[in-house]
Amino acid sequence: MKSIQLQNIKKAYDETEVIRGIDVTIEAGEFFALVGPSGCGKSTMLRMIAGLESITSGTLRIDGVAANDLKPSERQLSMVFQNYALYPHMTVEKNITFGLHTKGLTKLEQRERCLEAAETLGLTDYLKRKPRELSGGQRQRVALARAIVTESPICLMDEPLSNLDAKLRAKMRSEIRQLQRKLKLTMIYVTHDQVEAMTMADRMMLLNDGEVQQVGQPLDLYNKPANTFVASFIGSPPMNLTPVQRTDNGWVASDGRLFHPNTLTREDTATLGIRPEQITPANEDVTFYAELKNIEVLGTETILAFDMGGVEWLAKWPGQWPLSIGEKIACYVDPKQMSLFDTDGNRIEPRQPKLFEALEVFQ
Amino acid sequence: MTVALPRQRVRTRLSDAASGLLYLSPSIALFGIFLVYPLFRTIYLSFFQTDTQGTPLSYVGGEHYAKLFTSASFWQSIQATVGFVLLTVPLTIIIALGLALLANEKLRGIGIFRTAFSATMGMSVAASSVIWMFMYNPSIGIFNRFLEAVGASEVQWLLDPQYALLSVSLATVWMNIGFTFLILLGGLQNIDRTLYESADIAGTNYWTQLRAITIPMLSPTLFFVGIISLINAFQTFGQIDLLTKGGPTNSTNVIVYAIYKDAFINYNVGGASAQAVLLFLAVLLLTWLQFKLVERKVHYQ
Numbered sequence: 001m002k003s004i005q006l007q008n009i010k011k012a013y014d015e016t017e018v019i020r021g022i023d024v025t026i027e028a029g030e031f032f033a034l035v036g037p038s039g040c041g042k043s044t045m046l047r048m049i050a051g052l053e054s055i056t057s058g059t060l061r062i063d064g065v066a067a068n069d070l071k072p073s074e075r076q077l078s079m080v081f082q083n084y085a086l087y088p089h090m091t092v093e094k095n096i097t098f099g100l101h102t103k104g105l106t107k108l109e110q111r112e113r114c115l116e117a118a119e120t121l122g123l124t125d126y127l128k129r130k131p132r133e134l135s136g137g138q139r140q141r142v143a144l145a146r147a148i149v150t151e152s153p154i155c156l157m158d159e160p161l162s163n164l165d166a167k168l169r170a171k172m173r174s175e176i177r178q179l180q181r182k183l184k185l186t187m188i189y190v191t192h193d194q195v196e197a198m199t200m201a202d203r204m205m206l207l208n209d210g211e212v213q214q215v216g217q218p219l220d221l222y223n224k225p226a227n228t229f230v231a232s233f234i235g236s237p238p239m240n241l242t243p244v245q246r247t248d249n250g251w252v253a254s255d256g257r258l259f260h261p262n263t264l265t266r267e268d269t270a271t272l273g274i275r276p277e278q279i280t281p282a283n284e285d286v287t288f289y290a291e292l293k294n295i296e297v298l299g300t301e302t303i304l305a306f307d308m309g310g311v312e313w314l315a316k317w318p319g320q321w322p323l324s325i326g327e328k329i330a331c332y333v334d335p336k337q338m339s340l341f342d343t344d345g346n347r348i349e350p351r352q353p354k355l356f357e358a359l360e361v362f363q
Numbered sequence: 364m365t366v367a368l369p370r371q372r373v374r375t376r377l378s379d380a381a382s383g384l385l386y387l388s389p390s391i392a393l394f395g396i397f398l399v400y401p402l403f404r405t406i407y408l409s410f411f412q413t414d415t416q417g418t419p420l421s422y423v424g425g426e427h428y429a430k431l432f433t434s435a436s437f438w439q440s441i442q443a444t445v446g447f448v449l450l451t452v453p454l455t456i457i458i459a460l461g462l463a464l465l466a467n468e469k470l471r472g473i474g475i476f477r478t479a480f481s482a483t484m485g486m487s488v489a490a491s492s493v494i495w496m497f498m499y500n501p502s503i504g505i506f507n508r509f510l511e512a513v514g515a516s517e518v519q520w521l522l523d524p525q526y527a528l529l530s531v532s533l534a535t536v537w538m539n540i541g542f543t544f545l546i547l548l549g550g551l552q553n554i555d556r557t558l559y560e561s562a563d564i565a566g567t568n569y570w571t572q573l574r575a576i577t578i579p580m581l582s583p584t585l586f587f588v589g590i591i592s593l594i595n596a597f598q599t600f601g602q603i604d605l606l607t608k609g610g611p612t613n614s615t616n617v618i619v620y621a622i623y624k625d626a627f628i629n630y631n632v633g634g635a636s637a638q639a640v641l642l643f644l645a646v647l648l649l650t651w652l653q654f655k656l657v658e659r660k661v662h663y664q
Contacts, residue, residue: 052560073566085557089579089662098575099565150565 001028002063002076002153002186004049009058011044011210018044020210021058026188028063028153031180033201034190037233041210042190043158049188050079050156062154073102077154078147082162084139086131086146092118093127096145103150117145120179137168144176148183155185161196173200194234198222206230228345231273237303239339240279240313244272251340253309257288261338265348273339276303279315282330290315292327304329402643409636417632427637437638439613440621443528447617448596450532451539455592456585458536459543464577466544467551477548484541488601495534496521496606521607524614531606531615535599543588550584551577582661590653597646618642 004026011019019041026032034042047053049060051072060067067075086095093114100110118124121141131139140160147155160176161169177200180187191197197204198218206213206221206229213233214226225231231239244251246268250260259272290306290313302321305314306329315331323329340348384391409427411419431437462480466473483491498504499520507517520530554577562572578585600619603609609616609624616624618638626635 050560050564052563071566072560072564077564079561079564081557081561083555083557085555085561087558087576087579090575099562099567102566102568146561 001184003028004154004186004188005059005061005064006045006049007059007061009045009048009060010056011041011048011053012056018210019048019056022207022212024205024212024215026186028186029184031177031187031189031200031202033197033204034188034207035194035197035204035233036192036207036213038192040207042192042207045207046156046158046188046190049075050077051075075154076152077156078150078152079156080143080147080158080160082159084131084143084160084163086139086142088131090130091127092123092129092131092134092142095131095142096127096149098146100149113149113151114145117149120148121145136164137172140164140172144179148179153184153186155180155187157187157189159191160189161191162193169196176200195236198234206233208233224347225273225339226347228271228273228341231339231341235275237276237314237316239273239275240308240311241271241273241341242309242311242313243269244309244340245269255307255309257308259287259333259338260335261340261350262335263338263340263348263350265340265342267342267348269343270348271341271343271345273341274313274333274337276314276316278337279313279317279331279333281317282332285332286330287333289328289330292323292325292329295321295323295325297321405636405639408633409640411633413632415630417626419633423633427633428641430634431637431641436613436616436621440616440618443613443615444597444617446528447532447535447599447615448593450529451535451596451599452589452592454532455536455539455543456588459540459547459588460585462540462544463547463551464573466548481541481545481548483538484545486538486541488538489605491538492534492602492605495530495537495602499530499534499606522611524611527607527611527615531602534602534606535596538602539592539595543592546588547581547584550581554580579662586653586657586661589657590650593649593653594646597642 006022006024006026009019009022010017022045034045036042044053048055051067051070051074055068062070062075062077087098090098096114096117097110100113105113114127115124118127121144123138123141123145126134126138126142131142134142140163143160147157157176161172164172173196176189179185189197189200201218203215203217204221205215208229214221214230218234221230221234225234225239228241231241242253244253244259246252247258250258251270251272252258253272261272290304290308292304292306293312294305296303296305297320299320300318302317302319302323303314304317304321304323305312307313336350342348408417408419410422410424412421412423413419466477466480498506501507501517501519501522504520506520510517518526520526558576558580559572562576567575598619599617600623603615603617603620604623607615609620619642622635622638622642625631625638
C-alpha cells in the first residue's frame, strides 16, 4: 500500500492555469474520488499523478518519495482509461499480459497471473477473443483485469463507468469497490457523477475550475458543503438556494418568507440553502407555505416544485403524495438543517452553544 | 385499389432507376469514354495488324503475343520493370514510414517538417525530373561533386547501364515520398493516443510499442499505400522519358515506356496493345495476390 501526496501542484498550458495549486494527501489503501464538472481539471490531475502530463510546479510524492520526474512505469501504478485503451488487434489474454515482460516475469508466470485476474473478473471464457467481440461491460472488465494483473499498489481510474448503461454501472460500482478492498489498492477515481463518488469513496475531493472546493468524507460534503458550488453539485436533486436579507425578525427571502437558521453572522445578505429531503410536511410548526408548481411521483418519493423568492425550489417527500398543481402545502424545516452562505458563497458555520451565548451578550 | 398498387410500385421503381441513372450519367460517360472504351479497344487492337495511324488492317490472332514472348527486348523491359518496382516500392514505404514516425512526434515546430516532408507531393514529375537531371549531371551535378570531394572516381549516373535504373529509381523514390508520407502520417494520427499511454504505464519501450501497437494499427494504411505504390511503379513513364528515354541499352526501358515507343515511335500499335494487355493482367494478378496474401495480416478496426 502506498500513499500519494500532492503539494501545491499546479498545471499551466502556456499562460492558462488549469490546476491552481492542489494540496492533498491520499492515504494508503484509501478509495479517493476526484469529482467535478467537465473541464474542471480532474482528468488532468489524474494524468499528472500517472506521469502522462508534466507537473508545472509543486511536488508529487508517492510513499514519501518525490515522483515529479519519474516515468509512468516507475510510479508503481496501473490505470484504467475512460475508453479502456484496449489493443484491438490483440486477444484478451495478450491485452491483459501486455507489458508484463518488463517486470521480469516468465511466460509461465505471466500466464498464471493472467488466469488469476481473468478468474477474478469472470473473463476466463473470453481469453481468446478480440476486444471487438466483447460487450461494453466485458471490455470494461478486461481493462480492470489489465490494471490488477500488474499487482501495482496504486490504481488510477478515469471515468471508467461512463460508457456503460445505468444498470451495469451500478453493478460495476460495487464490484470495483469490492476489488479495491480485497486487493487493498490505493485508488484514485475520477468521475463527473457525484452519485458514484458518494457511493464509492472513502474520501472525495470536489474540483471546480482547477481549484479545490472541498475535501472530505462524502457525508461531510453532503451535510456541510463548504460553499454554494459544493451545495449545488452534491446531492440529487441539489440543495435549494435563495438569497436572503437579515431583518430584526430573522432572515427574509425576497418574497417575504421568514427563516430562522441556527447560524450567527454579521453579514446583512446571505444565501440560504436547504436540501430537498429536509423540507418535510409540517405537523405543528410551519416554516413556510408553498404553492405547488409541479409534482413528480416517483414511487418511493414525491418531488414537489414551488417558487421561493423567484427561484424554483424542490422538496423531496418520502412516499406517494396525492397532491395537485396549485395546491398549498405547509412545510417544515429544522433550523439546524438550514445552511447559510456569505456573499462570496462560503459556508457560515452554525453557532456553537457556548459561543452563541457569549456572542449574544456581545451583540 | 389492390390492382393499382403493384402497378404503381413498378412504375416508381422504374422512375427511381431512371433518375438514379441520370445522376450517374456524367460519371458513367467519363468512365466509359476514357477507361472502358480504351481498355476494350486495346484488347481488340492487340489481335490486329494496323497501319501507322492505328487503323486495324488484318486479324492476326495471337501473333503479337507469340512474338513478345520470344522477343529479347520485351524480356529486357520486364526485367527493368521488376527491378524498378523492387527498388522503388519498399524503399519509398520504409523512408516515408520513418519520416512519418518522426513527424508524428509532438515537438515544437514539427509543422515545418510535416510540410517539408510532404512537399514533393506538390511537385510535377517534369519539374522533379529536371532537378534530378541537374544533380546527376556528370560535370556539374552534386553527386559527382561529392564523389570528387571524397576522392572517388566520377559516375555517369544516367548514361552507365549499371547505374541508370538505380538513379531513376532514387529520383522516383524522392518524388513518391511526399504522398506516401502524408497518407502514413494520417494513419499514425488516427491511432488512439491512450494506447501508447497505457503502454507507457505498463513500461514497454519505444521499439516494443512500434512493433506491437504502431505497425499493427497502421497495417490498413500500409496495405493501401503498398497497393497504390505498386500500381504506380508499374505505370511509371514521365521520369523515364525525361531522364533516360529508356536507355542506355534499354536498361531503363520499363514496360510503359516500351509500349509508348512501340506505339508512337515504331508505329507497331498491335504489338504495343499486346504489351499493354499483359501489363494490365500482371497488375491485376499482383493486386489480387496482395489482397489474398497480405490482407489476412491487416487489422481493420
